[in-house]
Amino acid sequence: MEHAEILHRCFRCGYCKLPGNYADINCPAYLAYCFETYAPGGRMWLLRAWLDNKIEAGSRFAEIMFSCTACGNCVAQCAFPEFRDRLLLAFTAGREALLDAGTAPPSVRDWLTRIQNHGNAYGKPAKKSLEWADGLEIDVFDGQEYALFVDDTGIHEPRGREIARAVATLLTTAGISFGIIGKPCFSDGNDVKAMGETALFESLAEKNISIFNALNIGKIITLSPHSYNVLKNDYPALGGQYQVFHYTQVLAFAMGRLPLSADRPGLTVALHDPCYLGRHNADYASARMVLQALPGVTMVEMDRNRADALCCGGGGGNFFTDLLSGGDDTPARSRAREAAAAGAQILAVACPLCAIMLEDAVKSENLDKTISVREISEIVEGRMDLQGNAR
Numbered sequence: 001m002e003h004a005e006i007l008h009r010c011f012r013c014g015y016c017k018l019p020g021n022y023a024d025i026n027c028p029a030y031l032a033y034c035f036e037t038y039a040p041g042g043r044m045w046l047l048r049a050w051l052d053n054k055i056e057a058g059s060r061f062a063e064i065m066f067s068c069t070a071c072g073n074c075v076a077q078c079a080f081p082e083f084r085d086r087l088l089l090a091f092t093a094g095r096e097a098l099l100d101a102g103t104a105p106p107s108v109r110d111w112l113t114r115i116q117n118h119g120n121a122y123g124k125p126a127k128k129s130l131e132w133a134d135g136l137e138i139d140v141f142d143g144q145e146y147a148l149f150v151d152d153t154g155i156h157e158p159r160g161r162e163i164a165r166a167v168a169t170l171l172t173t174a175g176i177s178f179g180i181i182g183k184p185c186f187s188d189g190n191d192v193k194a195m196g197e198t199a200l201f202e203s204l205a206e207k208n209i210s211i212f213n214a215l216n217i218g219k220i221i222t223l224s225p226h227s228y229n230v231l232k233n234d235y236p237a238l239g240g241q242y243q244v245f246h247y248t249q250v251l252a253f254a255m256g257r258l259p260l261s262a263d264r265p266g267l268t269v270a271l272h273d274p275c276y277l278g279r280h281n282a283d284y285a286s287a288r289m290v291l292q293a294l295p296g297v298t299m300v301e302m303d304r305n306r307a308d309a310l311c312c313g314g315g316g317g318n319f320f321t322d323l324l325s326g327g328d329d330t331p332a333r334s335r336a337r338e339a340a341a342a343g344a345q346i347l348a349v350a351c352p353l354c355a356i357m358l359e360d361a362v363k364s365e366n367l368d369k370t371i372s373v374r375e376i377s378e379i380v381e382g383r384m385d386l387q388g389n390a391r
């Protein structure tokens with residue numbers, strides 16, 4: 001197993017499961033189950049015991065290993081800079097070894113099989129891949145400055161489609177030169193890679209890259225931070241060299257071009273930093289710039305914010321494989337309580353997966369009369385005057 005040589009270096013001191021001020025639990029898997037084996041240090045020791053033939057790879061072991069959301073908190077917090085950058089790489093390598101050994105939880109196997117067979121996580125036919133844009137006045141990419149890449153959730157999930165449509169509407173209204181990709185694309189592969197299915201990831205990426213390159217695409221705007229991460233950081237090694245932007249990074253510099261209304265009621269907004277914009281790519285500013293440009297919006301911060309933000313629990317494929325659900329202390333429910341405690345009326349998110357995870361959590365916590373979860377694109381759209389139909 002790659003990176004096996006770092007496993008014995010873990011002291012199980014436990015800093016990796018906490019935020020920077022040590023005040024809370026910040027590893028989503030440990031938060032949900034409170035067993036040391038779910039914490040990063042416990043994973044290291046479990047993997048080491050397995051490689052030393054001291055334990056067998058049973059179903060419980062597989063559930064633990066695949067429940068990591070790849071949020072990156074442990075990488076940011078581990079007390080040992082000599083090896084902390086490799087923690088997630090080791091967990092991914094461990095999952096790859098488990099997949100090779102034929103040991104993966106059924107929900108993981110099913111999710112990967114759907115992607116393998118259909119090219120998307122929902123098992124939907126490719127012909128449905130442009131339906132999300134039906135009725136919108138947007139062009140197919142044909143040499144515009146940017147191509148818009150929409151992830152599986154934006155394409156196939158009703159809630160994701162609403163968000164994709166809001167983003168496309170904002171880009172159009174701001175006069176951004178962009179087109180949607182007219183051919184069916186494949187899953188971006190970000191979470192497939194995090195789950196250790198390297199061969200499937202490379203196959204997905206190579207198919208997308210051949211579509212992008214045939215169209216001469218140079219700049220890409222993504223709906224999802226997961227797509228942003230993998231297109232920016234992993235596609236170049238496979239021949240996909242693009243300038244990649246999350247939509248908030250483009251919008252942050254185009255807010256002055258939107259017809260924002262000055263007479264909307266005041267709103268108190270807390271931002272949930274997505275792991276793949278924040279910890280993985282160090283952008284804590286763009287989403288805040290967009291929100292701060294909205295007249296009447298007052299921002300508050302949750303206790304855990306920026307590099308200390310708690311993952312919603314949907315990363316690393318868990319949105320689809322659901323290995324952290326159930327109980328009062330799912331990461332999403334903990335986050336919903338934290339947003340309410342911060343006094344927010346709106347919990348703003350910048351990712352379709354976070355939106356769905358946190359909307360469910362707010363309902364489970366009976367907080368839906370106190371706080372609403374809104375994607376940033378929807379908050380902005382709702383504060384524009386559009387042809388007299390402003391919301």
Ligand code: SF4
Pocket residue numbers: 009010011012013014015016017040041042044074077078079080087
């Ligand atoms: S902080 Fe690093 S050394 Fe300490 S338990 Fe976590 S992974 Fe192990």
Ligand code: SF4
Pocket residue numbers: 016017026027028029030038039040043067068069070071072073074075088
């Ligand atoms: S990446 Fe996140 S979920 Fe996975 S072990 Fe590290 S802190 Fe826990």
